[in-house]
Every structure is written in structure tokens, then in C-alpha cells.
Amino acid sequence: MKLQHYLGGLEGLGPVNTETRVFVEPWETRIFGIHTAMMALSTHLPLPQTPSAFHTIWTWADLRKGAESLNPFDYFKYRYYEKWLGGISSYFIQHGYITEEELDALTEEYYADPSKSLPSSGDAAIDDRVVQYLVEGDSPARDVPVAAKFSVGDVVRIANVPSVEHTRLPGFLRNRTGVVETVYPGAYTYLCDTGPDGIGEAMTVYCVRFDPNELWPGNAEPNFSLYADLYARYVAPADVSLSVKAA
């Protein structure tokens, strides 16, 4: 069980941070740009081939898996882009693009001389593809026929699937009952196969409304509703056993 999958409803955290800036340090802009380029160059996208040496898959799922695998104290301790820097550096090392030794050595050089310039090189086709990705996106919608099991107004129970590494099921909704608010037309994949957790293949997605008193009995504010978008795998009839057996 990963705390990062169960953040909703956690108590005792103190006041929220109301910082409205996107980046609080100039260096954060660079890791954001690197991440976006990786997503654009990921081999799963049907975009034009470029001379880039990037030859693997990188999606939001990879970034999220990294954040979710952190020690939960570190997850709270480090800022958003600090976590990105750690996860993305590790990815390039693990996939053999760079070595930890050369990254460490070059870090020392830039630490000693922050004004030391970056290398200049590269083929413009790489940047064209990055822009094309931003403009076209990477829709999870798939043109496959799926039959929605539930309709608007149906009472459903959220499954307690065996999530191991990664999930799109907010933990505080497990085993809870809600009402279908929207059945999204079409079928939607996820960025990766989550294994026993059960998403990846195209399926229906529902928007489900929950009563906070059902989520946090006797411990929720009045007059509010919580809505979550949930893959069909996570949504079960209200009258069946709560657990989904691993396939």
C-alpha cells in the first residue's frame, strides 16, 4: 500500500500552500522542458521519426510510478520538480542513456561554474516533433466497441482491486458506494498496463458522485459532493462482493 495512492482525506497536515507560481526556482523550468520532450519523443507515439537517440517509452505513467515509489516522507519532503529531477535522472541512468558517474561529474562542473555554457547541437526535426506532440496530444480514446455496464443514476460500489505498483483509483474511494453521474461516450486506454490493478486496455470511464458522509462518516463538511472519473475496472455493481480477484 502506497500513501501516494491514498492522499485524499489525509488529516493533520496543517495549512495549504497558496503559492500561485508555476516555478519557484529557475532551474525547475529545465526539468519540465526535459520531461515534455521525453513524452514527445516516446516511441509509442505515431509521430514522424527524428534523429533523436531517445528510443524508449516515457509517459505520465512513468513519472507517476517514480513519484509513487518514493518513501512517503520524501514525497512530502521534496518539492514537485525536485521529485521530477530525481525520477527523470534515474530513468536515463537505468535505461543506459547516461551513467550516474558522468552525471555526478558534470553536476560538479556546473556547480563550480553555474555560468558554464551548454553544448550547442541538434537537429531541428527533434524540436518540430516536440511541438507536434504538444499540438496533437496523445488521446487515450480508442475506436473500439465497449458496452457500458452502468447507466446514469446507477448505484455502484468501488472495487478493491489489487494495486501493486500503479493505479488510477484514488484509495479513499475503495469499497465505497457512489452514483453514476456520467457515462463517457467511447472507450479509453491508460498509458500503461497496471497489471492486477486492471487498467490499460480500452474500457468505459464513468464519472461517479460520492457523498462525503459515505467517504468520511461523521467527519466531512456539509453540503458538498465529490466526483471522480473512474475506469470501468474499478466500478462494480452495488450488490456484489467488494473485492475483485486478481486475474
Next chain:
Amino acid sequence: MSERFKYREDREAYSAARVRALEALLIKKGIITDRTVDTVLEFFETKMGPFNGAKIVARAWVDPAFKERLVANAPKAIAELDLPDGMAGAEGEHMRAVANAPGVHNLIICTLCSCYPWPVLGLPPYWYKDPTFRSRAAREPRAVLAEFGLPISEDVEVKVWDSSAQIRWFVVPERPAGTEGLSETELEALVTPEAMMGVAVAKAA
């Protein structure tokens, strides 16, 4: 004693050097170019950003029929406007708008990560990415909104939308009172990212 809650004294300088080293290596190895990161950042300064959301909301304020279409089918309604290419691009492939109204206040959250409608709002501010906000907003949205300086009375229904699948949500705030004489361009200036996510309301200048 544990080092768990200590940071390096040179925390930012070290991260700055490390990210620069990483970018340098990626350029050297032909993974990205010396222009790639700047290309991405320029895109978010000019093509995708809250300036688009401001135009969408201002149009919804002056054209109630457009607002209805926006809530019914956000991508289709947004496509009617003269906005940059990419409004259905990265992180905007499946957007949905919810409109505030008397008696209803909407708040967008992402308890699992930081899903955010890039084309219309650009990149998420730090408050949205903060685990404390993401945890607390799911149980006590009014307490959280009060900390943002937005008290919401108990007779107003709060709707909290958790972005856990393909939809990227945004809020159409209510048009502030006293703005009847303003042009659409003047109205755009009143729309903030915070109002389009529900931690603020639009205010007359």
C-alpha cells in the same frame, strides 16, 4: 538522529547544477537539441496558457448560449474560438467545463497527481500540486478555500472534481457584479487560473 527531514544547505544550487548537467548530457548524446527546452517553454508562454482560458471564460460571460455549449461539450465549444492550434493537444484531449452558479461552487483537484488542462490553463501552480491541498480538499473543501481567502457559506453546494482518469476539468467562474459595461477584452483581465480551478472567484478590477 535521522537525516530524513534535513535538506542540503545548497539545495537549490545543487539541483540547478544537476539539471544543467542532465540537459547538457542529453544534448551531447543527441537525445534533445540545445533548443528543445526553450522550445517547450516558449510554447507555454505563447500557445498554451491561462490567456486562453481567460478568453473562453470571457466569451461564456458575454454569450450564455456559448456557455451552455461549453459545459455540454468543452472541446467542441472551444474550437469555435480563434485560439492557437493545440486546444485539443497535450493534456487537453478530453476537457470538461463546470460552471459556477448561485448556490453552486466547483473545485478541481487531482488527488493522485497533478492533472491539469494545459491548453487552456498552461501549467499547474504550486498550490495545485501540493500534497496537503490534494489531501485536504477531498474532505474539507471549505476549510481549504477559506485558507485561500475564499469563504463559502454552508448553503452553497461545493462540488469537488477529482481528475483521476482522462478528463481535464476547469471551472467557469461567475461573472462579477458591476462589470456590465466592460468589453470582452476587459473581462478577460479578470479571469485568473485560480478562479478557473475554483480556489478563487473572479472579481471586478
